[in-house]
Amino acid sequence: MISALVRMLPPGSAAWLLAAEVRLGLRGMAGKRGVSGSKIALVIISLFAVAGVVFGGVALGFLAARWPLPITPLSALIVDAACVVLFTLMLSQAINLAVQALYERGDLDLLLSSPLRPRVVLTVRALSITVVASILYVLLVTPFVITASVLGRPEWLSLFVILISLSMVATAVGILMTMGLFALIGPRKTRVVAQVIAALVGGLMFILSQAYNFTRHEDGHGSSGVSDLALSLTGSPLLAPNGPLAWPVRALTASPMPLAVIGGIGLILFVLVVRGLGPRFAKDAAAAVGEKSTPARTKGADGAFADGLTRAMVRKELRLLARDPQLISQILLRIVYLIPLGVILFKNAHAGTTPIFLSSAIVFMAGQLAGSFAWIAISAEDSPDLLRSAPIDRALADRAKLIAALIPTFALTGVAVAGYAVMSPLQAIVVVIGCVCAAASSGLIQIWRQKPATRKAFNQRQRGGSWLVNIVELVVQACWGAATALALSVFGLLWAPIPAAVALLATLALYRSPEKRWES
Structure with a gap:
């Protein structure tokens, strides 16, 4: 119209x-055009x-x-x-x-x-x-x-x-x-x-x-601080x-x-x-x-490869992540949205199921963060054609991108795990293992299936690839969270390998060789 x-x-x-x-x-709010399965599902919803x-x-x-x-x-x-x-x-x-x-x-x-x-x-x-x-x-x-x-x-x-x-x-x-x-x-x-x-x-x-x-009583009886404040303001x-x-x-x-x-x-x-x-x-x-039109001044560019190609590429990817404002805002929003959940769970830390539920949430968050960071590392190349034709080992480049995606992921989830360790120090070790598995799976899925694009195309903020791959990534993250929660429960320890195996098999099913990915 x-x-x-x-x-x-x-x-x-x-x-x-x-x-x-x-x-x-309005077009920027709705996203790019095109008909796909995810678009049809979005229209129906x-x-x-x-x-x-x-x-x-x-x-x-x-x-x-x-x-x-x-x-x-x-x-x-x-x-x-x-x-x-x-x-x-x-x-x-x-x-x-x-x-x-x-x-x-x-x-x-x-x-x-x-x-x-x-x-x-x-x-x-x-x-x-x-x-x-x-x-x-x-x-x-x-x-x-x-x-x-x-x-x-x-x-x-x-x-x-x-x-x-x-x-x-x-x-x-x-x-x-x-x-x-x-x-x-x-x-x-x-x-x-x-x-x-x-x-x-x-x-x-x-x-x-x-x-x-935040302010209601733990037993659910009586008025909360917000309702008391509202009554006083009237x-x-x-x-x-x-x-x-x-x-x-x-x-x-x-x-x-x-x-x-x-x-x-x-x-x-x-x-x-x-x-x-x-x-x-x-x-x-x-x-x-x-x-x-004026490129930013680079500091310390001389001798960038003195420490090895892997370290140089990791530093490059970390700079790429740090200069993306929309990524920073999205990550901050995810952290802010988790604050109420964390406050409520810590208030009810004495309940038996609260640490288990919190552990699965932390693991799922680790997978989400790693997927986002890996997506940026893959999709925001300034010169993807130059990187594709460079005389470097493809596996080495992928490994550098994965490491760059995992560094900020572990830095952010480490804060949540540290808070969890205050409640349950021994169980925090299991949560760390779950975070590593979820983050690695999400990062590998993005690296194996995401296509490099120019930064102009990346600024549209639309993930490429199949919508089915994105759904599988969510399922993998949920499975690792479920496996962590089951491993921490008394009666679910024997069932924990099942969702872990599902997550591992789903991740491996999406594998593509570096040669095939870089040629596509």
């Missing part, structure tokens, strides 16, 4: 450029998800039509918390989109040489970030809002205004942060730091969502119906003044950032384009 809109609009106009930018942003959202939204719309939204301190607190969560998620996405749209797409030199002014280019890109950051939430609430409005509650249409305003504020803050980082630390480090900040912001919301589980005059923190819930009821203020804040902040940063944006864009 957006492609048809692009064809209808006058080429080169601001509206045409905005539609094209939104299409690029998406259809079921859309059906669930539609039916759920319609059902909630009927309920909202029957019972109006009350303006109470509790409802004000809930709406305020929801706005904070949504804004944080939008900000995380806006930072990523701002880095990509402003400095990574590689077309700013072409746009800035066009008749469009830099301020118009920045405005269009900022609007596209706003649309892409908010479109998911707008689509999720649309069935509910339409149903409630048709059934006599048109005030729920103000929810669209609130979402768009939150997205505008998130876009403005994201652009400010991105351009501020650019001015302070330069374009190279900005990409890394911005990706890390976005990951931490998104992960922080996930941790806060688990605050109830007595604050700020959440009273006429208080300032009640304006969001009043805006949801289409109260004119709160709705106008909330919508105006987003619009004014967005306009101020876009108009104020227009000239700065043109300078930063030119600097980013010039920086891309």
